[in-house]
Amino acid sequence: xxxxxxxxxxxxxxxxxxxxxxxxLQNASAPGSPRxxxxxxxxxxxxxxxxxLITGCSAQNNSLAEQANAGDNKNYIAGDGxxxxxxxxxxxxxxxVKGELYDGTTVDSDQWVGNVVVLNVWYAACAPCRVEAPMxxxxxxxxxxxGVRFYGINVRDEKPTAEAFERNFGITYPSxxxxxxxxxxxxxxxxxxxAVPTTLVLDRQGRVSxxxxxxxxxxxxxxxxxxxxxxxxxxxxLPSTTARTDDAS
Numbered sequence: 310x311x312x313x314x315x316x317x318x319x320x321x322x323x324x325x326x327x328x329x330x331x332x333x334l335q336n337a338s339a340p341g342s343p344r345x346x347x348x349x350x351x352x353x354x355x356x357x358x359x360x361x362l363i364t365g366c367s368a369q370n371n372s373l374a375e376q377a378n379a380g381d382n383k384n385y386i387a388g389d390g391x392x393x394x395x396x397x398x399x400x401x402x403x404x405x406v407k408g409e410l411y412d413g414t415t416v417d418s419d420q421w422v423g424n425v426v427v428l429n430v431w432y433a434a435c436a437p438c439r440v441e442a443p444m445x446x447x448x449x450x451x452x453x454x455x456g457v458r459f460y461g462i463n464v465r466d467e468k469p470t471a472e473a474f475e476r477n478f479g480i481t482y483p484s485x486x487x488x489x490x491x492x493x494x495x496x497x498x499x500x501x502x503x504a505v506p507t508t509l510v511l512d513r514q515g516r517v518s519x520x521x522x523x524x525x526x527x528x529x530x531x532x533x534x535x536x537x538x539x540x541x542x543x544x545x546x547l548p549s550t551t552a553r554t555d556d557a558s
Contacts, residue, residue, distance in 0.1 A: 390523035403515030408485040425537045426511040432465035433474040437524045442478040
């Protein structure tokens with residue numbers, strides 16, 4: 310008696326189903342094509358650009374706020390127009406500034422003792438510097454009779470560029486050329502390296518009495534200068550008219 314035939318459950322030579330062709334992702338960009346910018350990223354870029362133009366200029370892309378806070382821990386954001394005024398008993402030593410003006414004159418801060426001085430850090434291509442230039446000239450003229458001296462500190466420009474800026478805005482007070490950064494280095498306790506414009510007010514002893522980071526507001530700067538003028542300016546007492554007892558008869 311023969312054994313029953315076994316049935317093969319898998320039919321021989323069963324055809325295989327070919328794999329489905331690869332379908333590229335719909336969001337993938339073609340090789341070498343730029344990725345489209347989203348509306349949100351475009352808006353952010355525009356906001357950042359506008360903020361830089363309004364608040365201040367920067368020679369590099371470093372964070373001005375981080376540099377400022379690391380400099381003297383005054384808790385300000387560089388270039389935001391913030392104001393710091395220092396009480397007389399909290400001020401540091403007189404500044405030590407010596408440099409050459411664009412007209413070739415050498416100026417030393419020792420020559421400023423007895424006068425209130427305003428120092429403004431600027432350069433010609435800085436948009437906020439151009440905004441505040443007419444205001445600085447106005448205050449320079451109005452405070453000149455009281456002996457207030459204004460000086461610019463130009464941190465970038467060659468002489469012809471700086472002089473063209475001064476002619477364009479009618480600036481009559483002088484500026485130091487400081488492309489090598491020596492003057493700015495001597496003021497780093499108060500001026501962050503990238504914070505342009507910055508305005509300092511020095512008291513009659515040559516100490517920093519106030520600082521504005523970013524565009525200076527005219528009324529604010531005027532008040533700071535007036536406050537510095539009011540200090541250390543005692544009124545000479547009138548001679549006594551009381552008769553001395555040893556002269557009485």
